[in-house]
Amino acid sequence: MNVGIIGGGQLGWMMVLEGRKLGYGFNSIDSDFSKPGVRISDHGFTYPQYRDFVDSSDVVTYEFEHVDDRVLDYADSMGKLRPGMLPIRLKRDRSLEKEFLRDASLPVAPFTVVNSPEELRKASKEFDRSIAKSAMGGYDGKGQYPVSPGSIPEEMPEGKYVLEEFVDFSQEASVIASRDIHGKMAFHTASLNVNMKGMLVYNVAPFPDTGMKDVAMKLLEKLDYTGVMGIEFFIREGKPIINEFSPRVHNSGHHTLLGSTISQFEQHIRAIAGLPVPEPELLSASGIVNIIGRQISEELKNRILEIPGTQIYWYGKDNAKKRRKVGHVNVVASSAGEVKDRIDALIDIMYGGNILDFLEYS
Numbered sequence: 001m002n003v004g005i006i007g008g009g010q011l012g013w014m015m016v017l018e019g020r021k022l023g024y025g026f027n028s029i030d031s032d033f034s035k036p037g038v039r040i041s042d043h044g045f046t047y048p049q050y051r052d053f054v055d056s057s058d059v060v061t062y063e064f065e066h067v068d069d070r071v072l073d074y075a076d077s078m079g080k081l082r083p084g085m086l087p088i089r090l091k092r093d094r095s096l097e098k099e100f101l102r103d104a105s106l107p108v109a110p111f112t113v114v115n116s117p118e119e120l121r122k123a124s125k126e127f128d129r130s131i132a133k134s135a136m137g138g139y140d141g142k143g144q145y146p147v148s149p150g151s152i153p154e155e156m157p158e159g160k161y162v163l164e165e166f167v168d169f170s171q172e173a174s175v176i177a178s179r180d181i182h183g184k185m186a187f188h189t190a191s192l193n194v195n196m197k198g199m200l201v202y203n204v205a206p207f208p209d210t211g212m213k214d215v216a217m218k219l220l221e222k223l224d225y226t227g228v229m230g231i232e233f234f235i236r237e238g239k240p241i242i243n244e245f246s247p248r249v250h251n252s253g254h255h256t257l258l259g260s261t262i263s264q265f266e267q268h269i270r271a272i273a274g275l276p277v278p279e280p281e282l283l284s285a286s287g288i289v290n291i292i293g294r295q296i297s298e299e300l301k302n303r304i305l306e307i308p309g310t311q312i313y314w315y316g317k318d319n320a321k322k323r324r325k326v327g328h329v330n331v332v333a334s335s336a337g338e339v340k341d342r343i344d345a346l347i348d349i350m351y352g353g354n355i356l357d358f359l360e361y362s
């Protein structure tokens, strides 16, 4: 079987690393052939070759939402796209995603969709504190502006925004959920996620399921979903509120590469290929630290790998500018507390107490 992956980033790279175990071939399509997912694939295609890409793949998936429509539409018309078009349409416009979740009676923060600065000013008075999130193209906290009642952030470009209540959460957490071609679902153990400046810095599993799986189950069912989905939550007063979902493998599921019986990447490939997708078990307390905005030297590798229970995934990107994820370190230990201690040591080794400098917008 040949699996086609739309988008050539690190998520595709890890799908190939994990999916090769099953004996599959991999095609990848992207405009930039230097990306890790393209380099590791058996065949790389450019977007004008989208028909060849789809025709030579038995099943097609995506590792990023903002990709060329031609390839999505053609793969969909050939009945090969998994998950399908609906989740990607919702993800391309945050207002559609939020409205879909609200209409499905799933827990989301109160929000209003606004199309002009005047609408935003008016709507902002409904909240004590809110965040304006650009409807199009935002991820990793990009295109987000804190808003106080009756004001408009100065630096904010005009456009469509979702104005959302600021959630005073106690924690952020996520669940990696999967659904096979017959509709059977499975869930990786939830993780606690720590974001700074809108980016995931590290996460630790296990984290207690505070109702997240139930919400995830309803969402996958509603979308008639096939594959793996990452769902991020705010936990407020012990209850989950969906922040957003990603119709693909997710950064907060990378810990499953080392700590689970099945990684999220293998799980996704199994699900879209029609193989069994059993409930994955957490073998060990585990987590990751992202490597953001810095190159890695042999000396640094040595220092990281001296910490027991670690593995490095280096994506091989040449440009390590600020806010760019260039790799991650997997960490396992005998308890979540010990994983956190190891993560603290790794953050110190990689960022020397100045992590926020590596997360600055340039």
Ligand code: AMP
Pocket: 109, 131, 138, 139, 140, 141, 142, 164, 165, 166, 167, 168, 172, 195, 197, 198, 199, 232, 243, 244
């Ligand atoms: P996003 O790109 O929407 O996932 O947002 C990135 C991060 O910004 C989240 O993980 C939170 O840490 C923070 N954030 C986003 N939306 C809200 C909100 N409504 N209330 C509080 N924090 C938020």
